[in-house]
Amino acid sequence: MDSFVIRGTCRLEGAVRVSGAKNAVLPVMAASILTGGTCILENVPDLRDAKTMMQLLEVLGGSVSLDEGRAAIDTSRIDTFEAPYDLVRTMRASVYVLGPLVARYGKARVSMPGGCAWGPRPVDLHLKGLMALGAKVRIDHGYIDATADRLRGAEIILSIPSVGATINLIMAASLAEGTTVIENAAREPEVIEVAEALKRGGASIEGEGSSTVTVIGVNELNPFTHRAIPDRIEAGTIAAATVATGGDVTVEGCRPDHMHAVLDVLEQAGAEIETGEGTIRVKGAEEIRSVNIETGFYPSFPTDMQAQMMALLCKAAGASTISEHVYPDRFTHVPELKRLGASITLDGNVAVVTGRDRLEGAPVMATDIRASSALIIGGLMAEGETKVLRVYHIDRGYERIEEKLQRLGADIVRIRE
Numbered sequence: 001m002d003s004f005v006i007r008g009t010c011r012l013e014g015a016v017r018v019s020g021a022k023n024a025v026l027p028v029m030a031a032s033i034l035t036g037g038t039c040i041l042e043n044v045p046d047l048r049d050a051k052t053m054m055q056l057l058e059v060l061g062g063s064v065s066l067d068e069g070r071a072a073i074d075t076s077r078i079d080t081f082e083a084p085y086d087l088v089r090t091m092r093a094s095v096y097v098l099g100p101l102v103a104r105y106g107k108a109r110v111s112m113p114g115g116c117a118w119g120p121r122p123v124d125l126h127l128k129g130l131m132a133l134g135a136k137v138r139i140d141h142g143y144i145d146a147t148a149d150r151l152r153g154a155e156i157i158l159s160i161p162s163v164g165a166t167i168n169l170i171m172a173a174s175l176a177e178g179t180t181v182i183e184n185a186a187r188e189p190e191v192i193e194v195a196e197a198l199k200r201g202g203a204s205i206e207g208e209g210s211s212t213v214t215v216i217g218v219n220e221l222n223p224f225t226h227r228a229i230p231d232r233i234e235a236g237t238i239a240a241a242t243v244a245t246g247g248d249v250t251v252e253g254c255r256p257d258h259m260h261a262v263l264d265v266l267e268q269a270g271a272e273i274e275t276g277e278g279t280i281r282v283k284g285a286e287e288i289r290s291v292n293i294e295t296g297f298y299p300s301f302p303t304d305m306q307a308q309m310m311a312l313l314c315k316a317a318g319a320s321t322i323s324e325h326v327y328p329d330r331f332t333h334v335p336e337l338k339r340l341g342a343s344i345t346l347d348g349n350v351a352v353v354t355g356r357d358r359l360e361g362a363p364v365m366a367t368d369i370r371a372s373s374a375l376i377i378g379g380l381m382a383e384g385e386t387k388v389l390r391v392y393h394i395d396r397g398y399e400r401i402e403e404k405l406q407r408l409g410a411d412i413v414r415i416r417e
């Protein structure tokens with residue numbers, strides 16, 4: 001139950017390197033189940049969620065070692081096919097073991113991932129897709145119970161370009177008999193990551209990153225070695241914090257080409273953005289301009305940056321609207337930002353943020369990964385002391401963020417409870 005104490009205001013300056021992408025590392029770790037050997041994954045960030053996925057793979061009978069961001073994942077002795085409630089309830093991404101277990105072992109029992117702070121997060125598209133591939137799926141005492149002799153290729157049209165469903169079905173289809181075509185697939189860089197890792201293991205996949213992904217099933221996959229992409233959401237969070245504090249920061253080891261929508265919005269807010277090979281230099285302006293934002297599926301503006309942008313716009317000149325189209329109820333950060341003196345009104349999935357000249361420090365409560373990073377940005381913009389409680393949410397998705405911000409001149413300390 002650690003907390004952060006932030007003394008604002010500040011101006012972030014300097015350079016910082018981003019970590020590997022949580023949302024790429026988690027599914028690639030699960031994909032190792034398909035190989036039945038030892039996979040190597042590099043650029044693994046030191047995050048709670050990465051540790052949870054490693055724990056889950058060990059519960060299934062795998063063995064995982066992590067040394068300085070290099071994970072060796074041995075899935076040759078998997079002998080258990082149940083992902084228990086106690087682990088799944090702490091991390092929805094545990095559902096990523098479902099597709100690989102059914103595809104390789106013909107059976108899986110995975111606890112239904114519950115909702116989260118901002119509402120229900122169903123997995124019906126994962127299940128429908130697996131059934132289209134020939135799996136028998138039933139819900140039993142809160143668990144997804146899936147079995148199959150061998151999955152068979154099929155045409156799957158997703159009603160929503162779900163990242164999780166696209167990834168789970170690509171993994172399942174890679175060992176199916178025949179060809180699978182996934183229409184309206186998610187196009188996120190993390191989807192491409194999983195496909196690339198599997199292709200290193202001999203999978204036959206085409207179209208990853210587009211709305212139509214074709215997978216020609218193979219009989220077996222070899223262990224792969226893969227280096228995870230940098231975390232575009234961490235890079236975006238640091239860029240937003242820089243603009244929020246009128247700072248000048250170079251984000252290193254990132255992929256600007258994964259962040260067009262975020263960088264566009266920061267420029268609209270008045271920032272100067274200079275991109276280079278693996279770098280983004282962000283310079284905040286004297287005055288933050290108000291902006292209207294619509295979240296959507298990649299390459300549109302990511303919902304995982306919505307809260308951080310809202311914090312930034314709390315001190316903009318004028319009113320901004322933020323329309324949340326991916327998770328219409330994703331506003332648990334609003335009452336907490338209002339504790340810092342922000343002026344925000346909600347009407348359904350639209351928030352109107354009226355900029356204020358100043359914010360005041362206060363105790364606030366983290367509720368999920370991205371909401372909590374928004375509260376840190378709020379604390380850096382607020383006068384006086386802000387105490388962010390329950391930062392374990394942040395540790396799930398950001399690797400020692402307080403140390404990175406300290407290096408940029410922020411007055412932020414972790415209070416170990």
Ligand code: EPZ
Nearest residue numbers: 023093121122123124125126160162163164165304326369
């Ligand atoms: C991934 O979640 C990310 N998580 C989320 O990031 C991110 O917010 C989300 O994609 C959207 O970009 C990971 O990668 C581990 P979806 P996922 O399936 O896969 C609906 C973070 O902070 N849907 O693309 O769970 C769903 O309710 C996290 O790092 C169904 O209706 O998201 C949502 O409205 C938070 N049925 C939409 O689709 C399904 O079976 C997109 O969800 C699946 C999804």
